[in-house]
Amino acid sequence: MPSVSMTINGKKVLGEVEARTLLVDFIREDQRLTGTHVGCDTSQCGACVIHINGEAVKSCTMLAVQANGAEITTIEGLANGDELHPMQEAFRDNHGLQCGFCTPGMIMSAVALAKRNSAPSEKEVRHYLEGNLCRCTGYHNIVKSVIAGARAMS
Amino acid sequence: MPRDDGIGAAVRRKEDFRFITGRGSYTDDLNRPGQAFAAFLRSPHAHARVDSINVSPAMAVEGVVAVYTGQDLADAGVNGLPCGWQVHSKNGEPMAEPAHPALAQGKVRHVGDAVAVVIAESRTAARAGAEALEVAYTPLPAIPNMKSAKGAVATVHDDVTNNQCYDWELGDEAEIDAALAASAHQVTLSLVNNRLVPNPMEPRVAIGDFDHASGEHTLYTTSQNPHVIRLLMGAFVLGLPEHKLRVVAPDVGGGFGSKIFHYAEEAVVTWAAAKLRRPVKWTSDRSEAFMTDAHGRDHETTVTLGLDADGKFNALKVITDANMGAYLSTFAPCVPTYLYATLLAGQYTTPKIYAGVRAWFTNTVPVDAYRGAGRPEATYVVERIVEEAARQIGVDPAELRKRNFIAPDAFPYPTPVALEYDSGNYAGTLDKAMAAVDYANFKSRQAASKAAGKLRGIGFSAYIEACGIAPSAVVGSLGARAGLYESGAVRVHPTGSVTFYTGTHSHGQGHETTFAQVIAERLGVPIDNVDVVHGDTNKIQFGMGTYGSRSLAVGGSALAKALDKVEAKAKKIAAHLMEASADDVEFKDGQFTVAGTDKSVGFGDVALTAYVPHNFPHDELEPGLEEQAFYDPANFTFPAGCHICEVEIDPDTGRTEIVNFVAADDFGNIVNPMIVEGQVHGGIAQGVGQALLEGCLYDGDGQLMTGSYMDYCMPRADDLPNFKVETQVTPCPHNPLGVKGCGEAGAIAAPAAVMNAVTDALRSAGVSKPIDMPATPSKIWSALNGA
Known part of the structure; x- marks a missing residue:
């Protein structure tokens, strides 16, 4: 089986995986980082969004071996110790989550947007998040959270 | 000053x-x-005979441990899945209730029907094993929809020759026909309530486990009601007693009804884990979810409203066909009858109402409760026909509603369809919504849109729902095979912190916060010192779970009753400490005081005394401070309100944009307004999804056409606007917190509001023939272009 090595949340990890193993399964099953979720099988829902070398990526669209040597951040690595990331705070302050299942992917996407655009409009946020499905919130408070989080990050 | 962590x-x-994190x-x-x-x-056929299953190739796959078929389950004495509600037809006969095997026995009846289970050392090996199974099918004629079911060219179940589950009615048809005939105006509509796939973002998962030492079975499952699953699976399917069966539903990623029901996979993994003496885990993928999670809605209805010359409603007649799918899911029969x-x-004060409902079996996924469950379908019928009547007789739709509203002083109000509304102020929420949407200036906005080449329309939905499900004696008389009370236990710890054990289940609704606020308010302890526990039958005394917007109205009432008991005992302990009579002790903001004295003792001191009872009235009380209560509601609660939607349609593309959506809801008292708003937002999004985007489709052979997010159009962030949400408070008079329930209102109200707005916009372009949900650009463009 191929071996892979990558840095996840600042920690060097090694693993042996079947060549067909998806990155999301490597993260969830091998690394037991279960904050990254799987909500579909067609790369539509965005529950599995992580950062690879600083870019938001759906981790179900990549094989683990393709991430060899990459710097990965998952939702577990977003906070600085006990200090929440401003986007995490913004989601909590604005009730940007209900069941919490889409939330890790939503927050990781939102952080990537905010890095590109520190003051996104409502329309820009809605357009950017079209790859992340939420069934609970109706997006209203997610949009509010992202705008507030982006402001807090800048 | 009110607490910053208490009620409100x-x-x-x-x-x-x-x-x-x-x-x-x-x-x-x-x-x-x-x-x-x-x-x-899973079956690739909608309907087929299973002639043979060759398991050898699967067993030969590396890592495969076992393969089981329906025959193996039958040989082991595993029963089929039970139905929790029995409806009787109008001729008195009980509904047709065909067998619902966990794994197919001889026949498959919908695409996705489980044929066999393969258990292996890894998920990939299990899948490879399933692929390797050789099944010989003889395809049979399929019944893909209700029209085909009525034709009975084939039967879904051999023992149900007309494909009909029941033919039920409420009211006197001849009397209502006469009233309609005598009406000055009669308005009729045919409506389709489209089939939906609930789609909580977390797919279902079930893990079976067995402890050989204790003989205890454990099922970890994505459920809204673990105790109900324990009862259904234990007593009816596997024959396991409650004390040897633990069901755990931990964090659950949304449910919307679809995780109420007992599913085959739960029973199979629990049974297989005991047989194999090792845990067995199943995780649904999204494709499986589309073809196995119970679907929602799927009604076809003809409705006629009779009005007198002044626009007062005389009579309403509703004839509905409801699709049950291939088998009866847990609560399916009650959805198009008693919840509809x-x-x-x-x-409204409509004095005479008749409903005739026929339920049909088809070769499709079972249909059951989905957010609102029957009440969205009812609201859609009532609010579409009322708006249609207003347009046809030329009365403003708000004015027509006001002429027919039940007056605020008419409560309790017995309706002609078997309910007694508890309280309400319908003109109040209508006025609030009209102000929020700026109804007065709609015509000028419509003219501006027209000048810009767009069609603007506005639509109302003045909905009502029955929540707080439900008085056990009432639902029992209507065919429920369960009681619908709730339980709660308040455990005060020695240093005054509190754990609350609730039989409801949170899968996004925020119970851990809302219930904690009620406790903080009542006992005067900070919310950080309160934890709420749910979702484990070994931790929670009992429970009926969460659905029907019942958690606070029923579970919160159990909490309030348990808190009454805690306070009563704590007062006696405080009285002992203060050497006073318990009758003279008052409790406020966490302090016990004696009226007319400066004596005072804190809640924490009382808690400590209860557990370190050195100075304690042992002759009168037991040590400890923990109380439990069960609450069986006296009535349903009746949240109501008005949603108004304003749309703009681009006639060139047929695309509808929601330019304004306002909700004015009356949920009674509100514990956490932030959470309530969030619930309304989410419900509206699902309602808008139903109206404009979502529709589950089968082709003529019963193949599922919308089996993934590539085909089934889920609402995305850029499909929706921000919503204006307001509330009015008319407390529920019969439960201790005065609350009504808010979880389903949006999904109940929104479809009619959106479709009335779309209809209004189309009418402004001269198109009077209504279109059905979802109002896709293609349908709208076709309507506008006479195609």
Whole structure:
């Protein structure tokens, strides 16, 4: 089986995986980082969004071996110790989550947007998040959270 | 000054920390030592005879541990899945209730029907094993829809020769026909309530485990009601007693009704884990979810409203066909009957109502409760026909509603369809919504849109729902095979912190915060000193779970009763400490005082005394401070309100944009307004999804055409606007917190509001023939272009 090595949340990890193993399964099953979720099988829902070398990526669209040597951040690595990331705070302050299942992917996407655009409009946020499905919130408070989080990050 | 963590405060949610940091514990995040993995082989046919299953090629796949078929389950004495509600037809006959095997026995009846389960050392090996199974099918003629079911060219079940589950009615048809005939105006509509797929973002998961030492079975499952699953699976399917069966539903990623029901996979993994003496885990993928999670809605209705010359409603007649799918899911029969026809009075004084409902079996996924469950279908019928009547007789739709509203002083109000509304003020929410949407200036906005080449329309939906499900004696008389009370236990710890054990289940609703606020308010302890526990039959005394917007109205009432008991005992302990009579002790803001004296003792001191009872009235009380209560509601609660939607249609593309959506809801008292708003937002999004985007489709052979997010159009962030949400408070008079329930209102109200707006916009372009949901650009363009 191929071996892979990558840095996840600042920690060097090694693993042996079947060549067909998806990155999301490597993260969830091998690394037991279960904050990254799987909500579909067609790369539509965005529950599995992580950062690879600083870019938001759906981790179900990549094989683990393709991430060899990459710097990965998952939702577990977003906070600085006990200090929440401003986007995490913004989601909590604005009730940007209900069941919490889409939330890790939503927050990781939102952080990537905010890095590109520190003051996104409502329309820009809605357009950017079209790859992340939420069934609970109706997006209203997610949009509010992202705008507030982006402001807090800048 | 009110507490900042008590009733009425917009407290940030206690549960959020674990979710925003990726530390939630959903069922698929759990792994049991030594677990094996299950994969189900599912029927590719809508209807077929299973002639043979050759398991040898699957057993030859590396890593495969076992293969089981329906025959193996039958040989082991495993029963089929039970139905929790029995409806009787109008001729007195009980509904047709065909067998619902966990794995197919001889026949498959919908695409996705489970044929066999393969259990292996890894998920991939289990799937490879399932692929390797050789099944010989003889395809049979399929019944893909209700039209085909009525034709009975084939039968879904051999023992139901006309494909009919029941033919039920409420009211006197001849009397209502006569009233309609005598009406000055009669308005009729034919409406389709489109089939939906609930789609909580977390797919279902089930892990079976067995402790050989104790003989205890454990099922970890994505459920809204673990105790109900324990009862259904234990007593009816597997024959396991409650004390040897634990069901755990940890963090659950949304449910919307679809995780109420007892599913085959739960029973199979629980049974297989005991047989194999090792844990067995199954995780649905999204494709499986589309063809196995119970679907929602799927009604075809003809409705006629009779009005007198002044626009007063005389009579309403509703004839509905409801699709049950291939088997009866757990609560399916009650959805188009007792949760639907009983709400057809809406907010109005319509004196005579008749509903006839026929339910049909088809070769499709079973249909059951989905957010609102019957009440969205009722609201859609009532609010579409009322708006249609207003347009046809030329009365403003708001004015026509006001002429027919039940007056605020008419409560309790018995309707002609078997319910007694508790309280309400319908003109109040209508006025609030009209002000919020700026109804007065709609015509000028419509003219501006027209000048810009767009069609603008506005639509109302003045909905009512029955929540707080439900008085056990009432539902028992209507065919429920369960009681619908709730339980709660308040455990005060020695240093005054509190754990609350509730039989309801939170899968996004924020119970850990809302219930904690009620406790903080009542006992005067900070919310951080209160934890709420749910979702484990070994921790929680008993429970009926969460659905029907019942958690606060029923579960919160159980909490209030338990708190009454805690306070009563604590007062006696405080009285002892203060050497006073308990009757003279008052309790406020966490302090016990004696009227007319400066004596005072804190709640924490009383708690400590209860557990370190050195100075304690032992002759009168037991040590400890923990109380439990069960609450059986006196009535349903009746949240109501008015949603108004304004749309703009681009006639060149047929695309509808929601330019304004306002909701004015009356949920009675509100514990956490932030959470309530969030519930309304989410419900509206699902309602808008139903109206404009979502529709589950089968082709003529019963193949599922919308089996993934590539085909089934889920609402995305850029499909929706921000919503204006307001509330009015008319407390529920019969439960201790005065609350009514808010979880389903949006999904109930929104479809009619959106479709009335679309209809209004089309009418402004001269198109009077209504279109059905979802109002896709293609349908709208075709309507506008006479295609």
